[in-house]
Amino acid sequence: MTAIGLLHPGEMGAALGARLRERGHDVLWASDGRSAATRDRAAAAGLRDAGSVTAVAAESDVVLSVCPPHAALDVARAVAGFRGVFVDANAIAPGTVETVRAVVEEGGGRFVDGGIVGPPPEREGTTRLYLSGAGAAGVADAFAGTPIEAPVLGSEPGAASALKMVYAAWTKGTAAMLLAIRATAEANGVEDALIAEWSRSQPDVPGRLAAAADSAARKGWRWVAEMEEIAATFAAAGRPDGFHRAAAEVFRSQ
Numbered sequence: 001m002t003a004i005g006l007l008h009p010g011e012m013g014a015a016l017g018a019r020l021r022e023r024g025h026d027v028l029w030a031s032d033g034r035s036a037a038t039r040d041r042a043a044a045a046g047l048r049d050a051g052s053v054t055a056v057a058a059e060s061d062v063v064l065s066v067c068p069p070h071a072a073l074d075v076a077r078a079v080a081g082f083r084g085v086f087v088d089a090n091a092i093a094p095g096t097v098e099t100v101r102a103v104v105e106e107g108g109g110r111f112v113d114g115g116i117v118g119p120p121p122e123r124e125g126t127t128r129l130y131l132s133g134a135g136a137a138g139v140a141d142a143f144a145g146t147p148i149e150a151p152v153l154g155s156e157p158g159a160a161s162a163l164k165m166v167y168a169a170w171t172k173g174t175a176a177m178l179l180a181i182r183a184t185a186e187a188n189g190v191e192d193a194l195i196a197e198w199s200r201s202q203p204d205v206p207g208r209l210a211a212a213a214d215s216a217a218r219k220g221w222r223w224v225a226e227m228e229e230i231a232a233t234f235a236a237a238g239r240p241d242g243f244h245r246a247a248a249e250v251f252r253s254q
Contacts, residue, residue, distance in 0.1 A: 001025055002142050005060035007053065007075050008034065009042045013066035015120030016089075016129075018045035019146040030056045057082040062142065065090060066116070070225035076100045080107040085135050089114035093165060093232040094158040101157055110135050113157035115164030121148050132159035165233040169244060172223055173230070175212035176247035179254070182209060220254035227251060 003026045006017045017027045028050045029042050042049065050056045057063060057079040064087045065075045072090040079086065086104045088097065088111070097113050104111040112135045118127035124147040131139055132153040140150035153159040185194040198205040216223070227248035231241035 002062060003028065003060045004142065005029070005050070005056035005063040005079075006047060007056065007063060007065050007079070008067055009038060009045060009047060010066065010068075011041070012116065012120045013064075014041040014045040014047070015122065016064070016066060016148065017042070017047050019121055019148055020142065021046045023143075023146050025142065028056045028059055053078045057084075060084060062087060062139065064114075068222040068225060069096075069229050070222075072096065073100055073103070076103045079109075080104075081109075083108040085110045085112055085139060087112045087114050087131075087139055088161075089116055089129060090161075091115070091164055091168060091226040091229060092161055093229040093236070094162050095232055095236055096229060097158050097161045111157055112136050112139050113160045114139075115160040115162075115167075117164065117167055121146075123147055130160040130163050132161075133157040136160075162233065165230050168226060169230045169234070172226065173244055173247050175208075175216065176223075176227070176250040178205070178209045178212050179216060180246070180250050182213075216251060216254040220251040223251045224248045 001024050004020055005028045006013055007030065009017055009029050021027050027047050029047045030051060030053045031039055031049045032052045050059055062085045063079055063082055065072060066089050067075050069091045072088060072092050076086065076088065080103055086109045088100050101111040112131055112133040115130045116127065117130065121127035128149045128151060129143065130151050130153055134155050136152045140152055143150040153163065182191060185191040195206055227244045231244040234244065235241040
């Protein structure tokens with residue numbers, strides 16, 4: 001059994017925690033300052049409340065950070081001085097990974113980079129937690145026997161987050177494009193005609209548009225920073241970053 005601190009159990013984090021608990025791990029979280037909704041998710045997942053972030057760090061072998069990307073650095077700073085394995089599983093650019101890594105390693109911890117692809121895991125075959133870094137194989141072992149696949153992409157942090165960035169560049173980036181196209185069609189009085197034409201010549205697009213609108217209404221606020229992280233990833237690779245900076249604006253307006 002491994003003691004795993006989970007910061008902080010949103011929809012994805014709570015599901016990961018539940019699957020780890022089912023495997024027999026002791027999964028902790030910190031209720032201080034968290035909302036009633038977060039408390040309810042943690043209770044439903046069977047997580048053990050350690051009270052404070054400080055207590056979680058003191059009792060854990062591994063700390064798993066699963067939070068909106070804009071909060072990733074603050075979460076790492078909150079446990080600075082933790083000497084176990086810190087796994088950043090957030091949607092952040094490789095450049096941001098290096099900033100988080102510095103905070104962790106300067107405090108004496110060991111850093112593992114993570115990137116989640118797929119929905120909150122309820123069954124096998126849906127969700128991957130890609131890992132990279134010197135301690136990635138040990139973290140992958142903690143997920144053995146759970147529905148979550150944990151492929152290791154190498155010994156250097158950054159690869160897992162890079163994969164997450166380019167994957168989401170397509171899935172969420174094209175969702176933003178569809179929303180912007182619909183809004184432009186509406187402004188020109190041709191939305192109904194566009195949907196009708198899509199139904200005839202691109203029959204998968206109306207369904208994708210409906211799914212994009214639903215997801216953006218529920219989670220678009222957290223995708224703003226994710227699009228900005230993707231843009232930074234593109235810029236660092238010498239590629240145009242305007243696509244995803246525009247996508248951030250689309251999600252900001254939802």
